[in-house]
Amino acid sequence: MASKIRIKKQSFSWINPKLEIRNTGKYGKGFFATENIKKGEIIHIFKGEKISLKEGLKRVLSGKENIDDIFQIGKKTYIDLDYSSRIFNHSCDPNAGIRKKDEMFALENIKKGEEVVYDYSATVAPTKWSMKCKCGSKNCRKILGDISTIPQNQLKKYRSVGSLQNYMVDVLKKIRRDRKGNVILPEYELAAIKKLNQKVKIKI
Numbered sequence: 001m002a003s004k005i006r007i008k009k010q011s012f013s014w015i016n017p018k019l020e021i022r023n024t025g026k027y028g029k030g031f032f033a034t035e036n037i038k039k040g041e042i043i044h045i046f047k048g049e050k051i052s053l054k055e056g057l058k059r060v061l062s063g064k065e066n067i068d069d070i071f072q073i074g075k076k077t078y079i080d081l082d083y084s085s086r087i088f089n090h091s092c093d094p095n096a097g098i099r100k101k102d103e104m105f106a107l108e109n110i111k112k113g114e115e116v117v118y119d120y121s122a123t124v125a126p127t128k129w130s131m132k133c134k135c136g137s138k139n140c141r142k143i144l145g146d147i148s149t150i151p152q153n154q155l156k157k158y159r160s161v162g163s164l165q166n167y168m169v170d171v172l173k174k175i176r177r178d179r180k181g182n183v184i185l186p187e188y189e190l191a192a193i194k195k196l197n198q199k200v201k202i203k204i
């Protein structure tokens with residue numbers, strides 16, 4: 001009888017041969033296309049260790065990980081990103097989007113030499129995360145926030161081309177706002193912010 005071969009499940013970094021890491025000259029390194037990439041083509045699958053919100057918090061609070069390197073794929077499920085998945089930068093006018101749980105695809109034809117960038121905000125559920133943006137695009141939002149801060153017309157575009165993660169489609173249906181239009185954060189998110197505030201100051 002043939003013996004079973006056990007393959008240990010582990011995350012590994014696969015780098016698309018059409019990508020190369022280069023210095024952006026504005027915000028560290030980034031991934032650039034070494035060949036033309038066609039609209040709709042899969043560019044990358046985000047990989048890493050699958051962890052809970054609780055474990056993600058633990059890693060950020062202990063200083064083991066940076067908050068940007070924990071990528072959300074479900075309501076309370078994250079990936080502690082592997083090396084290659086940490087290289088992509090943000091743009092407010094992205095040429096790549098994320099769909100399903102973790103699949104990056106080309107939103108348009110990307111020419112050889114162009115940097116591959118996605119909209120970080122589209123992958124962040126309502127929270128108080130923010131980041132200064134230096135993308136330099138005409139419609140740069142300057143200060144990035146979670147998905148609820150993306151202009152409605154842009155969000156509509158992401159939806160129409162399928163550029164939203166599955167969990168995010170669900171999150172968007174459940175977003176509640178107060179009378180002033182501010183997003184009401186879920187309880188578990190507030191608890192996480194409270195913990196994070198002991199480490200990094202997040203205004204609420």
Ligand SMILES: C[S@@+](CC[C@H](N)C(=O)[O-])C[C@H]1O[C@@H](n2cnc3c(N)ncnc32)[C@H](O)[C@@H]1O
Pocket residue numbers: 027028029030068069085086087088089090091132133134135
């Ligand atoms: C996941 S890393 C991307 C790789 C990073 N450029 C590097 O050299 O390691 C995310 C970090 O890159 C920088 N970054 C990415 N996109 C940016 C943007 N549009 N404007 C300013 N900084 C950006 C920020 O420092 C952010 O915390």
Ligand SMILES: [Zn+2]
Pocket residue numbers: 091092093133134135136137139140141142
């Ligand atoms: Zn920008």
